[in-house]
Amino acid sequence: MFVHYCSKKIYIVQHVMVSRGIHVKPVKTELTAEEMPRKWYNILPDLPEPLAPPLNPETKKPISPTDLEALFPKALIAQEMASASYIDIPEEVLQGYMMVNRPSPLQRAVGLERALKTPAKIYFKREDMSPAGSHKTNTSLPQAYYNMKEGVQNLTTETGAGQWGTALSLACNHFGLGCKVFMVRASYDQKPYRREMMRVYGADVSPSPSNLTEFGKKMLAKDPNHPGSLGIAISEAMEMALKDGKTKYSLGSVLNHVMMHQTIIGEETLLQFKKLDEEPDYMIGCVGGGSNFAGFTFPAIGQMLKKKMNTEFIAVEPTVVPSLTNGKYEYDFGDTAGMTPLLLMYTLGHDFVPSPIHAGGLRYHGAAPTVSQLVNKKVVKAVAYQQKEVFSAAMMFARAEGIIPAPETAHAIKAAVDLALEAKKKNEKKIIALNFSGHGLLDLGGYQQYLDGKMV
Ligand SMILES: *Cc1c(COP(=O)(O)O)cnc(C)c1O
Numbered sequence: 001m002f003v004h005y006c007s008k009k010i011y012i013v014q015h016v017m018v019s020r021g022i023h024v025k026p027v028k029t030e031l032t033a034e035e036m037p038r039k040w041y042n043i044l045p046d047l048p049e050p051l052a053p054p055l056n057p058e059t060k061k062p063i064s065p066t067d068l069e070a071l072f073p074k075a076l077i078a079q080e081m082a083s084a085s086y087i088d089i090p091e092e093v094l095q096g097y098m099m100v101n102r103p104s105p106l107q108r109a110v111g112l113e114r115a116l117k118t119p120a121k122i123y124f125k126r127e128d129m130s131p132a133g134s135h136k137t138n139t140s141l142p143q144a145y146y147n148m149k150e151g152v153q154n155l156t157t158e159t160g161a162g163q164w165g166t167a168l169s170l171a172c173n174h175f176g177l178g179c180k181v182f183m184v185r186a187s188y189d190q191k192p193y194r195r196e197m198m199r200v201y202g203a204d205v206s207p208s209p210s211n212l213t214e215f216g217k218k219m220l221a222k223d224p225n226h227p228g229s230l231g232i233a234i235s236e237a238m239e240m241a242l243k244d245g246k247t248k249y250s251l252g253s254v255l256n257h258v259m260m261h262q263t264i265i266g267e268e269t270l271l272q273f274k275k276l277d278e279e280p281d282y283m284i285g286c287v288g289g290g291s292n293f294a295g296f297t298f299p300a301i302g303q304m305l306k307k308k309m310n311t312e313f314i315a316v317e318p319t320v321v322p323s324l325t326n327g328k329y330e331y332d333f334g335d336t337a338g339m340t341p342l343l344l345m346y347t348l349g350h351d352f353v354p355s356p357i358h359a360g361g362l363r364y365h366g367a368a369p370t371v372s373q374l375v376n377k378k379v380v381k382a383v384a385y386q387q388k389e390v391f392s393a394a395m396m397f398a399r400a401e402g403i404i405p406a407p408e409t410a411h412a413i414k415a416a417v418d419l420a421l422e423a424k425k426k427n428e429k430k431i432i433a434l435n436f437s438g439h440g441l442l443d444l445g446g447y448q449q450y451l452d453g454k455m456v
Pocket residue numbers: 133134135136163164252253254286287288289290291292293361362406408409437438439
């Protein structure tokens with residue numbers, strides 16, 4: 001009946017919908033390719049105090065950049081110690097980011113808000129849209145790129161549950177490198193689909209311990225049916241890289257350059273909140289080694305430290321791997337065998353054996369030195385949840401939003417749900433943002449256990 005006011009069809013359609021009481025609102029805030037950030041953010045110069053240097057395990061003296069050259073390309077070593085606040089993302093990497101669906105949407109969880117009957121707004125950043133299924137391609141692509149540029153032909157790495165191995169296999173394939181993945185034997189046998197994804201991308205996958213390295217042979221001599229561990233797999237991958245001049249090693253979390261590559265997530269998120277003309281009261285991420293949390297929050301933490309934002313930051317971990325909430329802040333090895341430099345971080349001890357929870361990506365004894373310092377300085381708050389309450393939150397999210405979260409991601413969801421319920425109690429319109437680090441389509445075994453009432 002208002003047709004004669006406007007000849008544009010779209011106007012009529014919108015009007016009709018509103019007049020029937022139907023309000024269709026977008027739930028995603030998107031960025032165009034042109035709007036995608038062109039720089040990573042380096043938090044090192046903005047930290048409350050200078051980061052304690054990694055130490056050589058033998059001399060206990062700070063390591064020099066050349067100590068690392070057998071393992072990493074020069075460009076990544078320079079980024080590890082960079083003092084500039086922003087670093088240009090190479091064009092080839094930007095193109096790779098577009099292949100893995102960047103920029104990723106910031107989505108409003110309207111279904112979850114409705115289910116919780118909360119006045120809070122809940123947003124989640126969609127890192128599950130990468131074809132590898134998680135945020136890890138944000139660093140695997142630049143790592144493969146810089147190695148390729150310096151003439152490296154192969155990369156070795158370790159993988160536990162398989163998410164990092166999948167992301168690095170995709171990136172090596174993209175930039176024409178060979179990829180050798182040592183996969184913890186227990187996962188190799190139990191998680192065949194991640195293993196096959198890596199093989200589809202062209203990687204060579206061996207169960208660890210293997211008889212391809214001296215360290216692996218030593219472990220197999222002790223126990224031919226050794227189930228393996230992430231620590232052993234790291235040692236095998238490093239040993240293989242050290243033996244061959246054309247082969248280097250790649251790590252998927254913990255190190256400064258990895259945290260920095262992941263800040264593409266948080267840089268996008270800041271632009272998206274600017275478009276919404278809102279500022280989050282809380283930003284939440286789960287922490288294994290700390291890379292998705294760092295990537296999501298560091299750009300905002302930089303703003304907060306300069307008094308330009310007023311946001312609280314919450315790191316979430318499992319109660320059975322409580323490095324940030326119950327670990328010691330001290331120098332420790334990054335691996336189990338003691339081959340890596342010593343890092344100042346929250347740690348449960350490098351020989352800590354985590355229980356076999358479904359959130360395989362959170363089963364790490366330490367946490368990134370940058371994230372650890374921010375927790376130590378009380379810039380970031382750490383909380384821990386149990387597996388069952390985490391899966392209960394994951395189920396609620398899946399039914400409200402239709403997306404099945406990774407068990408790791410579900411830790412962040414649980415924290416967001418708790419904050420949304422607190423906001424309901426106090427009738428506060430809080431804005432809660434979480435990093436949706438990955439999907440759980442290859443983790444359905446965990447959901448099966450939960451649904452069958454068999455989870456402890
Ligand atoms: C690897 C992984 C994590 C944990 O690693 P961080 O370095 O702490 O981010 C969390 N979520 C998903 C989906 C992962 O694949």
